[in-house]
Amino acid sequence: MDTQNTTPRWRLRVAEIDSEFDELRLPSGADDGVSQDKEWCDLVVDGQTRRIRFHDYHDVFKVPGLYEHLFYHTLECCSPTRVTRLLADVLLDHRDCPDDLHVLDVGAGNGMVGDELDARGVQKIVGIDIIPEAREATLRDRPGLYHDYLVTDLTNLPERDEETLRKHQFNCLTTVAALGFGDIPPRAFVKALDLIETPGWIAFNIKEDFIHERDASGFCRLIRRLARDEVIQPQAYRRYPHRLSVAGEPLHYVGMVARKLRDVPDDMLECDF
Numbered sequence: 001m002d003t004q005n006t007t008p009r010w011r012l013r014v015a016e017i018d019s020e021f022d023e024l025r026l027p028s029g030a031d032d033g034v035s036q037d038k039e040w041c042d043l044v045v046d047g048q049t050r051r052i053r054f055h056d057y058h059d060v061f062k063v064p065g066l067y068e069h070l071f072y073h074t075l076e077c078c079s080p081t082r083v084t085r086l087l088a089d090v091l092l093d094h095r096d097c098p099d100d101l102h103v104l105d106v107g108a109g110n111g112m113v114g115d116e117l118d119a120r121g122v123q124k125i126v127g128i129d130i131i132p133e134a135r136e137a138t139l140r141d142r143p144g145l146y147h148d149y150l151v152t153d154l155t156n157l158p159e160r161d162e163e164t165l166r167k168h169q170f171n172c173l174t175t176v177a178a179l180g181f182g183d184i185p186p187r188a189f190v191k192a193l194d195l196i197e198t199p200g201w202i203a204f205n206i207k208e209d210f211i212h213e214r215d216a217s218g219f220c221r222l223i224r225r226l227a228r229d230e231v232i233q234p235q236a237y238r239r240y241p242h243r244l245s246v247a248g249e250p251l252h253y254v255g256m257v258a259r260k261l262r263d264v265p266d267d268m269l270e271c272d273f
């Protein structure tokens with residue numbers, strides 16, 4: 001398996017997607033200093049201009065090709081490639097094979113991570129997202145890539161969804177560009193980890209600010225506790241530029257791969273971090 005030189009699958013995929021917009025404009029000058037979760041762009045469709053906030057994913061996913069052009073082409077996002085490459089590297093060290101993974105991809109969006117896992121030989125990928133537009137975009141632009149794709153809320157997982165998910169016997173969790181910022185909260189991340197069999201793998205990324213001790217999102221406390229209580233054993237940690245901001249500055253994230261060593265204790269599932 002190639003762990004270094006895999007061409008990002010989105011580059012091939014985007015050529016197949018019939019983009020339904022004429023122009024994408026990023027703010028310039030005074031407007032380009034906004035925080036990451038408030039960034040926006042103007043989209044021109046049939047001569048009409050519409051403003052879209054980057055984090056309004058339901059709007060972004062409705063427009064074929066917009067997510068790829070905005071985040072990957074224009075802002076040079078590389079996280080699905082970086083995180084899956086880190087996972088592949090660790091698997092090699094353990095003589096584990098991607099073909100044997102049953103992956104739960106949480107915050108799957110329109111399937112960019114699924115594409116990268118597929119390119120590395122993973123046979124079974126199931127997605128979860130909280131908005132139906134993500135699932136619809138995946139079925140529209142990447143049909144057949146995910147074995148199953150549930151729209152559900154991990155902070156309040158319906159029993160039926162939990163049964164469906166456990167039947168897949170996942171041995172790997174991925175979550176990319178989806179933790180923090182009002183997206184996936186710590187409690188949902190712990191629940192996702194609970195859905196993975198022991199032993200298993202987890203591969204995720206997170207903005208570096210969210211793992212500083214002073215951070216209030218709870219992810220720093222959660223990750224430390226998981227490691228201290230030996231629920232997970234960190235295997236790889238990599239700081240890298242996740243993408244550019246609209247002002248052209250690199251936004252640094254941390255990619256992590258860990259081994260799940262034991263089941264998540266019940267009290268941790270109830271905890272607010």
Ligand SMILES: C[S@@+](CC[C@H](N)C(=O)[O-])C[C@H]1O[C@@H](n2cnc3c(N)ncnc32)[C@H](O)[C@@H]1O
Pocket residue numbers: 057079080106107108109110111112113128129130131134152153154175176177178182183184185188
């Ligand atoms: C930036 S996108 C990342 C999509 C994909 N993982 C990628 O790397 O391209 C974040 C995704 O997380 C999803 N999301 C946000 N909050 C969530 C939650 N609580 N549970 C599941 N998905 C969530 C959003 O709907 C969105 O599709």
